[in-house]
Amino acid sequence: MTVQEADGWSVADAPVIVSLQNVDKYFGPVHVLNDVSLDVAQGEVVVVIGPSGSGKSTLCRAINRLEPIDSGQIIVNGQPLPEEGKQLALLRAEVGMVFQSFNLFAHKTILDNVTLGPRKVRKTPKADAEKEAMALLERVGIKDQAGKLPAQLSGGQQQRAAIARALAMHPKLMLFDEPTSALDPEMINEVLDVMVDLAKNNMTMIVVTHEMGFARRVADRVVFMSDGCLLEQATPEEFFTNPQTDRAKDFLAKILQH
Amino acid sequence: MGFLGGYGQVLADSSVLGAFWVNITLTFWSAIIALVLGTAAAAMRISPFTSFRAVSTLFVNIFRDIPLTVVMVMMSLVVSMALGVQFSNDLNLDAYVLAVIGLGLYHSAFVAEALRSGVNTVPLGQAEAARAIGLTFSQSASLVVLPQAFRGAIAPLGNTLIALIKNTTVATAVGVAAQTSGLMKGMIEIHANYVFAIFMTFALGYVIIVIPVGLATTALSRRLAVKR
Ligand SMILES: Nc1ncnc2c1ncn2[C@@H]1O[C@H](COP(=O)(O)OP(=O)(O)OP(=O)(O)O)[C@@H](O)[C@H]1O
């Protein structure tokens, strides 16, 4: 049974949400992104894996232009990334980002963290923004933490709040940069569950993670990066059972030992 | 009449409280100017535009490095005499305004530096998260970075305020005579026999004003500290 038969549409038919075309990025002499091309379609979940320093974070950050690129093109939602300024801010609002270290606004309550974007960027009235924020917090299971400050929450709760904050902007795409790497093991699943739920609800996602269980279960595609190059793209099944490059084989051998 | 009675009479004849009040109002108005200019300079210092950063750096360095008395004399010589700017026909009020502007400019450099040290307490991830949800540079500065920077800068801001309170005595340099250092000088000239008592009176007055400010900023910086 193909994806097409199951959902009535296939990834190939869906519009492309992000398109990276021959993207290069240097940090000084280091070629951090080396001729990277990648298309992600509406509703697709792409898991990015690769050794430390291979450029996974930089890839995510380039997509919402937290890092400028040196050459190539990044098209988000049909629009090339604008230069710094109002236009770029509006485009960033369409792309949700979840960081390894949560980065909740430390001086604001969880509720205010979630409503800040809608109120200041979308000009949503306070009452409406709060109503939706509470619904989102309920969805990620931390409704009763709404009035607390980030430092009063556990890591898992903070990361779920950060996901709610990103969702409040109604993003077309969600970027996750190792969202569970900073968490104690017992909190990893509560965050992954929220991400699985998002994927089921047809959210377009690019996820940098070492959680192979998540990749197998949720990813439509696994992308393997090494030294700034995008070396392999395959379904999780293909990639994990039959990696093509030596580097991917090495990498899998190392992480599967654990 | 004993020593105490005699000095009591000296105090009764001099407007010590009035003089302190002048220093307090000088502090108030120049603190507002310093806070506004200092915040603007700090915001420019963290902006993505090189020219803004350069202007802010220049401004801060000029007013931080020139001694306050020189700034005050410059206010008199340059603004008042050379440029002929007059804020009021009342010479006393004119001097007062010059003093407020000079004090405000000088201390704004220290406010900017205090805020910059506060900005350094805010992790980079805070600004990145703000930009990632679509806030513009000025929104992420005013809603996320600077509010946390202020909380991290309360202690150095308090120190700047204390320095400002004491530095208002330099207002003499532009001709604000009705304040503490002017009065103290006058009193010592007339009542040379009470020089030590007069001196102690003014020293004590400043201690009484400054101690609560120090306690308040310490308490405030503890209470408002951003927990991470
Ligand atoms: N701001 C920076 N300045 C200079 N070099 C950087 C910077 N950020 C990243 N790098 C370098 O770029 C390369 C790619 O970094 P990146 O963070 O994208 O890797 P990563 O795949 O996310 O690694 P990890 O798994 O450790 O998070 C590394 O060599 C890193 O040292």
Ligand SMILES: [Mg+2]
């Ligand atoms: Mg990384």
